[in-house]
Every structure is written in structure tokens, then in C-alpha cells.
Amino acid sequence: MRIDLNSDLGESLGAWTMGDDAAMLSIVSSANVACGFHAGDAAGILQTLRAAAARGVAVGAHVAYPDLAGFGRRNMDVASADLQADVIYQIGALQGLAKVAGTRVRYVKPHGALYNTIAHDRPQAGDVIAAIRAIDPTLVLVALAGAPLVNWAREAGLTVVSEAFADRAYTPEGTLVSRREKGAVLHDAQAVAARMLRLAREGVVEAIDGSSVRVQADSICVHGDSPGAVAMAREVRAVLEQAGVAVQAFAA
Amino acid sequence: MRIDLNSDLGESLGAWTMGDDAAMLSIVSSANVACGFHAGDAAGILQTLRAAAARGVAVGAHVAYPDLAGFGRRNMDVASADLQADVIYQIGALQGLAKVAGTRVRYVKPHGALYNTIAHDRPQAGDVIAAIRAIDPTLVLVALAGAPLVNWAREAGLTVVSEAFADRAYTPEGTLVSRREKGAVLHDAQAVAARMLRLAREGVVEAIDGSSVRVQADSICVHGDSPGAVAMAREVRAVLEQAGVAVQAFAA
Amino acid sequence: MRIDLNSDLGESLGAWTMGDDAAMLSIVSSANVACGFHAGDAAGILQTLRAAAARGVAVGAHVAYPDLAGFGRRNMDVASADLQADVIYQIGALQGLAKVAGTRVRYVKPHGALYNTIAHDRPQAGDVIAAIRAIDPTLVLVALAGAPLVNWAREAGLTVVSEAFADRAYTPEGTLVSRREKGAVLHDAQAVAARMLRLAREGVVEAIDGSSVRVQADSICVHGDSPGAVAMAREVRAVLEQAGVAVQAFAA
Amino acid sequence: MRIDLNSDLGESLGAWTMGDDAAMLSIVSSANVACGFHAGDAAGILQTLRAAAARGVAVGAHVAYPDLAGFGRRNMDVASADLQADVIYQIGALQGLAKVAGTRVRYVKPHGALYNTIAHDRPQAGDVIAAIRAIDPTLVLVALAGAPLVNWAREAGLTVVSEAFADRAYTPEGTLVSRREKGAVLHDAQAVAARMLRLAREGVVEAIDGSSVRVQADSICVHGDSPGAVAMAREVRAVLEQAGVAVQAFAA
DSSP states (O other): OEEEEEEEEOOOBTTBOOSOHHHHHTTOSEEEEEOSSSSOOHHHHHHHHHHHHHHTOEEEEEOOOSOTTTTTOSOBOOOHHHHHHHHHHHHHHHHHHHHHTTOOEEEEOOOHHHHHHHTTOHHHHHHHHHHHHHHOTTSEEEEETTOHHHHHHHHTTOOEEEEEETTBOBOTTSSBOOTTSTTOBOOOHHHHHHHHHHHHHHSEEEOTTSOEEEOOOSEEEOOOSSHHHHHHHHHHHHHHHHTTOEEOOSOO | OEEEEEEEEOOOBTTBOOSOHHHHHTTOSEEEEEOSSSSOOHHHHHHHHHHHHHHTOEEEEEOOOSOTTTTTOSOBOOOHHHHHHHHHHHHHHHHHHHHHTTOOEEEEOOOHHHHHHHTTOHHHHHHHHHHHHHHOTTSEEEEETTOHHHHHHHHTTOOEEEEEETTBOBOTTSSBOOTTSTTOBOOOHHHHHHHHHHHHHHSEEEOTTSOEEEOOOSEEEOOOSSHHHHHHHHHHHHHHHHTTOEEOOSOO | OEEEEEEEEOOOBTTBOOSOHHHHHTTOSEEEEEOSSSSOOHHHHHHHHHHHHHHTOEEEEEOOOSOTTTTTOSOBOOOHHHHHHHHHHHHHHHHHHHHHTTOOEEEEOOOHHHHHHHTTOHHHHHHHHHHHHHHOTTSEEEEETTOHHHHHHHHTTOOEEEEEETTBOBOTTSSBOOTTSTTOBOOOHHHHHHHHHHHHHHSEEEOTTSOEEEOOOSEEEOOOSSHHHHHHHHHHHHHHHHTTOEEOOSOO | OEEEEEEEEOOOBTTBOOSOHHHHHTTOSEEEEEOSSSSOOHHHHHHHHHHHHHHTOEEEEEOOOSOTTTTTOSOBOOOHHHHHHHHHHHHHHHHHHHHHTTOOEEEEOOOHHHHHHHTTOHHHHHHHHHHHHHHOTTSEEEEETTOHHHHHHHHTTOOEEEEEETTBOBOTTSSBOOTTSTTOBOOOHHHHHHHHHHHHHHSEEEOTTSOEEEOOOSEEEOOOSSHHHHHHHHHHHHHHHHTTOEEOOSOO
8 A cells, every 4th residue: 555745845935944854854755846937946946856866856846927926826828829838847847857857747736826717717727738738748737636627637648647635624625615604724643644644544534523535636735835844744754654554656 | 060049038028028029030040039027928928939930940048137127137136045046946937938839948048137147257157057957958148149048957967059149349359349348249231241150160250459369159149129129140141151051050 | 178188108228229209298298107017127217207307298007917028918916915015116116217217207197007907896906006006196097988987096096187088998988998809999090089189078979870979078088109190199199289288298 | 321122023934933023023123124125025015014113123224136046145136226216115014014013214225245245346335325315315324334335325325324233353454354254253242232332432342363453333232043143142142231332223
């Protein structure tokens, strides 16, 4: 039995540091690496890619809207031709840096507002799918478990990996509880780790109302943007491994 | 007998148009395509790449300093790690877009201040050379004829194509007359075309003092940023072809 | 009888030119000057401000979302604190440049997607209103005639000037026909000028269905982004003046 | 007896945090606030300005080259018209935000590479001086003690405040030891505080060779970009005050 752990990395920008990439690369099996549109400068991205290569961590393109000031978290009504070309540009840039770092881009995981939007918005989802197919149809798309995007992308011929979020509460319908709701974000590392173990073993998480809900996920997203987040990610990995669940990239 | 004609393309940005890419793609054999750092948005770049592919025009990466406001024309004291990674990032991004457009990047021609600086500045030249070698050592470097960069790059194992500038006056030493000097820029399309024909045939141009100077060039840079520039480029091509000099990309 | 003519100016960016500011400043009475977020670099803005000052044209801040690549035409879900501060920042920057140019900022006209959004979106409208009130409550807000924004801003204590669009068709309800509809944009300069004369005299325009609709406007927006647009603007002014309608800034 | 303490603040950018502005505002008497060109987003700048106003800390414009990726630390060969307008734009933007925050901009302290360049480069110094004079000739310029800029600005009619750097070694000639030299940066908070006390009292610092050198400074620059830096700044203030030297803004 095995599952993937992924995290957002390479998000420093020039003089500004974000997260502890070195620590996270000792925990996760897949690194979603910023491509310069919401975060990441080329030299910092290259450094993270080299560290990922050295650790044997799989690399994905964390593509985003062009919005450094908003960290890619603001919805943007980007025209179809722009969105497609922007995604191709970002993947290409990361492919170039990855090659130099001795690794290659295996998957694409959209970031922030783009991630949330394409989970259910057909036109923008179509643009991201078209961009991936155009540059390399063997790239895997990482998508929110249970979102319409999963089927849209599969119907278009892409391989899709569904992911769960370690520190988020789920509704009885298997969707994420909105961050605006109380209890949406979980803070107890041990409880989170136990939930993820159950997810890996049974494909089930306990919903916010106490019921059990099926969540089909091949990857678990963990965060590394605070010391507490790193500790939680480490706990998730430890509990999984102690129970005999291998932490392993979906992209071989 | 043959020679290459190259021009800077893909330099529009969102709502701002620059140059007449369609016209220039019917004249030149090589297109130096902006990579987003001094000019070019991804969708516009992709459009130019598709047009270049349709025309059979060879594509090069017109890499630059990160300076949209200054159009890459301002010297910048970029740290070595940044410059190398920035160049790789730009080439990678263009490679991704080029693949989607059905073509591929054959060469690298630095733009503006970066072009001028690395012609003679050893450290920055070394960074650009290292970046090209790291991402793809078969990429050709286009450099100013007679500049120290030509040998530096060849010694590092790169293939270098030297270029002359159609509309620029030369010193008796074979270097460009500074734009600050009177007579540095030539405006008579027929005279320019005749000069370039002599260059292609004899490897010689008439210097600003009337002497003849040897300029070894495999490519001629023409501009397309005004209707007059397009007309001059067209005249250069016509005169070359009428004299039996084939206009053909150096990168097959 | 008098009316104001306004136009978007200062929208060049570094090496990229947009519009013919000099020509438009001989036609309009109010200049909506870009503030660097959707267009405009500081030196170019300053040049336009100096020309406006020399011509006696009133100056307004053409504030926008931070989106050069999209020219401020893309909707962005900007957080309240960011939108307020971004608007203040832009107005302040233009005030500084205007002072140096020997003039001052009299009004604010949001640009593009921000203009369209706040016409009817209460939260973002509230942020723009709050920003204007905070930096200078005597600044006039230019808003779409008939939009909810007009009353929201007046209720908050701002002076509002409503504007009509010279080259746009109107619905029988007095709103703009969407650009996606056929006939939304008018191209006949004489017809446009005649419409604007009627608007100035009677407060009425002919709607797209042939009916007459009341449009209360103290200013008319004309464009200058093409030679045809400049010619149309010139015709509007000429027809107004020949009929005895003075073209005069609302902001004295 | 009194002296000013200044520090660089407002340098966070969207999701990226830099420094501990709250802590530093309890230590310094003058805040050099980023203006968005090398660091700072409008909302974060406004927050820092409000905190400075609440603390009674004087505010200055920390103007810079347009270079977020390089944090304004890279030399840029900016044309005169651009540099002047860029400086005016930044001061204006900060004036607007400062007014909303209930304070106002009292001085200008150029940042990073611009600071170092204008200390001795006549053309760029002239541009910065011209920009300040154009927008508000009563703004004080903070400059490196002993640099040619001090006199150039005074000759142009500006009020200049010279500053020393708390954590930097000085040459026997009273200039800063280059950061590339060993011993250029001092790390012992108590020793630094003692040095600054001597500077405040006697106008003398001990140079790197052990000699005493006269440094005329009305302000001391302290850093806040790490917990150690904050502690050092606090120590400097404490030692000054214990010795009866009032820490007080030069700009009343």
C-alpha cells in the first residue's frame, strides 16, 4: 500500500523567503514547484529543483495566474488564449530549469485561485487541459478529489491524480469545508495524521458532521509554510510509514 | 552563396503592439523571439511562433534582463546565479511555446543591454554561455561580429554565428559606430542593401571613414519596428536574392 | 450650454506607444491619465501631464487593477484592503507627478474592468469610494451614467459626474449595449457627433431599437487609440461647438 | 544631546513578510518606508504608515530602482527622465498613503543600489535631487555621511541629513569598509551600541585599523531584518538613552 505526499515549494522571491524547502523535501514525495507567476524567481526555483533532484522527489509545475502581488490567490478573468499560453510558458520554463537540475517535470498542479476555479469552471478547466495536452500529454494533472475537473481531464485523455488536503475538514458530500466556516482548518498534527492514514487505507475520511465519507485520493497535500506545518507534515509521513503505507511519488 | 537575415519579433505586450511580425516573417530567415523579460506576453509569443513555423522561419530565444519598463535596454548588474537561471528560464519558456507551435528553438540571441554587455564583459558572458550549455549545448549563439564573446563562446564549445547590422555604420576597426555619434545609423535603404550585398559576397563593409573593413558575419540583423524599417529589410533581401545570394537560416 | 469631453491618455509604456496624446489634448477638456497599474510609466505620464497643463486640460486619475499584461481589462477579485490602498497609491503617485507638471488631479475615473465592476458591485464600489474619500474627498468621481455607483458615491458624500460613451449604442433602458452584441460600437463619426449633440442639448440618445432614452451625462468619453477614433473625437467637438455647446471641463 | 535612529520598513510584499515593523517602530525615530519599487505593496505600506503615525515615528520615502526581483540592490542604468519621474512617482504614492494614515512624508532616503550609486555618481544624484526639488523642496535628503552627494544636494538647496551605519566598519578615511572585506559587518550588539554612543557624543568612530575617524552624522541606520538585528537596534537605543542622548527624529 502506498500514497503520495505533495507540497508547494520554490515560493521564495528574491530577498523574500517562504517556507522551508529543505525540510519539506525530506518529507514529501512530490514537489509542486512555483513557476514565477505567483511566486518564485528563476535562481530560487533552480535551487529547489536541484534539491528535489538530489532527494529523488518528483517535480510538478505549480502554474498560476500572473499575480505576484496577490500570490495567485485572486480570481482573474483571463482570456482563453492568454490562459493557455501562460500555462504553456510556465511549464516550459520549469522544464528548462528542471533539465538543468538533472530532473524533469512529471505533473502539473495549478495553484491557488486557478486551482479552485478550474475545479468546477468548464472554460478555464478546458484551457488548462488544452495547454497540458499541447506541450506534453503525458504530464499528469493533480486535481481536487471529487471535482468535476477530474473527469473533464480524463475525458480529454490526461492522466489525473486526485488529492486530499491533510489539514482540511470535509463535508459529508466529500468536498472541502470552506475556509470561511468554523473548523475548516485542522491544527492537531496527530489527529490529522490519523485521518490521512485512514484515507490511505480505506479511502474514507470523517466528515465535519462525524459521518464517514469516501474520498478517492492518490496524493495528500501537506503544507510547509510554518514550523507547525512542517511538523504536521512530518507526523503524517511518520504515521503512514509506521503503519506500512509507503510514501511514494505517483509519477515514477 | 547564402546568408541569414534575422530580426527581433514577438515584442508586443498585451494591448501594446510593436512591429509588424507578419511582414517581417516574409522577409527574414531567422526570428529572434522575445521571451517575456523585456517584451512579449505568452499568447503573443505563441502567435508569432506559429506564424514563424508556418513560414519556415527559424526561431531563436531573444533573452533579456528582467526589465519591461526599460525594454531590456538598461544595463543591470545581475548576480551570476540570477543571470544564468533567468536565461535558462526564458529559453525553457520559449521551448515550451515553440513545441506547441510546431517548431523548436534553434539559437539564442541576447537582447539589448544584455547583448551589448556580454559582447565584451567576461563574467556576464560566462553566465550566458553557461546557461546555454546547461539547457542545450547544441543551441547556436548569435553574437556581434568581432566581439570577444565570439571566441569565449567557441572556446566553451558553443557554435557561434556572427552577425552584422544592416543599418549601422562601422569603424575602421570593424566595430559599430556608437549611436551617440553622427552617422551611426543609416537610413538609405538602397545604400544599405548594397552594403549588405558586399558584406555577403566579400566579407567587407565600407567604414565610416571610407576605408574598407573586414566583417565576418553569417547573419544580418534587420529591423521591423517602423514601416521604413520593414521596407529597408525588404530591399536588403531583394538585392541579395537578385545577386544570387540565398537568404537562408544558419540553423537548418 | 456646456459639456465635458474626456479621454484615456498616458497609456504608453516604455518602448510601447499607445494613442496620440498630443492630438487628443487639443480635443478634450478632461484627461483620464493612467497611473502605472494598467498602463503608463512615470516619465511618460509626466510628459502627458505637462502637455495637459500646457493645454489647460483638466486631469483625472485613471486608476486600475494591477494588471499590465491584461491592460486592466480583466476582472480581479482584489481584497478590500488591497483595492483601497492600491487606489490611494495610484492617486497619490499621480498627484505627485501632476504637481511637478504644474497641475493637479481633479477627479478619479476608474479604468476597464474596475470601472465596469464598481458600476454595480457594491463591495468594490465601496472600496473605491472609501479610498477617494480618504485621500481627498473633494475629488470628483466619474461614473457610468445610470449605474448604481452614481448614487452610492453621492450618498457617501462624493461629487459624481456621469458620463456617456460617444461610440456606444444604448439599450431602451439607458444602459450600454454589450460589446458582444451586434451594433454595440458605432463607427460613423457624423452620426456619433449628432447623437452627442442631442445628448448635450436634450439629455436624450436614440436607443438601439429606435426609441428615445434619457441619459443624464455631464461628460462624454471619446477614444484616441486609432486615427479613426481621433477623427471621430474631433468631429464630436466640432459639431458641439458649432451648435453653441461649449466643451469645458466639469472640474474648474 | 540627541540623534535620530532610522530603519527600513514596509518591505513586506503580499504573502511575503520581511522584518518586524512593529518591533522596529518601538525603537527608531524615523521609518524609511518602501514605495513599491523594490518592496512593499500598497496595503502593507499603509499598515506600516498607520503604525508609524500611532507611534509618532517620522516617515521617509525609501525610493528605489524598479526591481522587485533584485530588491533594488542591482545597479541599473536608468535614463535621466525615467529616474526623475520614478522618484517623483514613488514619493507621490507614499504621500498619498501617508495622508490617509494621518502622517506625512518628511524625508527621502534612496534605497540599496540607488543609495550607493548617487552617493558618488553625479548624473544620477542630480536626477534624484531634481526630483525631490520638483515635488517638494522642503523634503530632507538622508545621505551617506561624507559622500559627495551631501554637498551636491546642499548646493542645490536641499536640507541633508548625514547618516552612519551602526553595524558597519569604517575605513580610516571615514568611508564604509566594503562588504566584500573581512570585518565589514559588526555583530556584537554591545560593541555596536558603544560605538554609536561615541559617534553621537564625539562625532568619532573607531576605524577598522584602530584609528579614530571623524564621522558627521545626524542619524544612525539600524536594521530590523532578523531577530538579532532587532536586538542590536534595541541595544543601541538603550545605551544612547542611558547616556542621556535623546533618540529623536531630525524631522520634527
